[in-house]
Amino acid sequence: MTEREKASRRSILRALTAGGAGTVAGLATGGLGTLGGVVAGGLLDDADAMPETPVSAPGVPTEGPWRPAPAHVDVSWAVDTSQKLVALTFDDGPMPNWTPMAHDILDEAKIPATFFLVGQRVRKNARLIHGRMDRHAVGNHTWGHSDLSRMTHEQSLQAMYRAHAAIFEVTGKEPQLLRPPFGNIGGATLSAAGQLGYHVVLWSLKMREAYLGHPPSRLVDYIVDSCEPGTILLAHDTGHRDRLVALRGLPAMIRGLRARGFEFVTVPDLLAATAAKSKA
Ligand SMILES: [Zn+2]
Numbered sequence: 001m002t003e004r005e006k007a008s009r010r011s012i013l014r015a016l017t018a019g020g021a022g023t024v025a026g027l028a029t030g031g032l033g034t035l036g037g038v039v040a041g042g043l044l045d046d047a048d049a050m051p052e053t054p055v056s057a058p059g060v061p062t063e064g065p066w067r068p069a070p071a072h073v074d075v076s077w078a079v080d081t082s083q084k085l086v087a088l089t090f091d092d093g094p095m096p097n098w099t100p101m102a103h104d105i106l107d108e109a110k111i112p113a114t115f116f117l118v119g120q121r122v123r124k125n126a127r128l129i130h131g132r133m134d135r136h137a138v139g140n141h142t143w144g145h146s147d148l149s150r151m152t153h154e155q156s157l158q159a160m161y162r163a164h165a166a167i168f169e170v171t172g173k174e175p176q177l178l179r180p181p182f183g184n185i186g187g188a189t190l191s192a193a194g195q196l197g198y199h200v201v202l203w204s205l206k207m208r209e210a211y212l213g214h215p216p217s218r219l220v221d222y223i224v225d226s227c228e229p230g231t232i233l234l235a236h237d238t239g240h241r242d243r244l245v246a247l248r249g250l251p252a253m254i255r256g257l258r259a260r261g262f263e264f265v266t267v268p269d270l271l272a273a274t275a276a277k278s279k280a
Helices: 003-017 020-040 098-109 119-124 153-171 187-195 216-226 241-259 267-279
Strands: 085-091 114-117 137-140 199-201 231-236 263-265
Touching (some): 085 267, 098 241, 114 153, 119 153, 153 187, 187 199, 216 241, 231 241, 241 263, 263 267
Parallel strands (some): 085 231, 114 137
């Protein structure tokens, strides 16, 4: 167990034994009462006693033998590493104005990023990213920015696969990472991601433009101060005008993070830093 995992377990124990104890005990009592009632009414046989299961909930899509290759799906919020690495990610593009602005800043600073692309925007705005993706990694953000937590396995596969094909065709890079829109996940998201061999990538820090955007230096300080080794940082290259504060502040964030000793890497390179650590 790493030091970080030990610390996290200690904080869970503290929460359970300190102020949390009353809540936990209360939950346990309430929970047992409810469970007792459900059991008395027939735990699995009585359909009325069960809330309706969303179509997106089942994590196994078929009755028969089903085993994606690989037989597991990884989900990462960040990466455990002691190296001062951070992965900057952009969601929702490519879009006019925003995406070229992001690329200009990244080119100027000579740093890589990971773009989670929306398939139909890739088709429509292919010219915006032509010749500009060499240094960067790509990921799949579905065909039409769908909420995968509401979709069946088949619908999820469709939303992912159409985007996969568009991204590969336009950028020449085959995406291996999935970022579910809104960070929402269902069981079917995982089974579809497994079928396509995707690694699901969420984030551990995001630009909080609407809350910390005024004055702009507040957002810069928040990002520079909050990055830790292995952080996956979420930004957007489109959206409400509020979000421009993040792009405008990006050069200062890059300078600040470099001054703290951070190096910018793509998400695949960040994930490789964990793999390298666990092999060592
Ligand atoms: Zn999005």
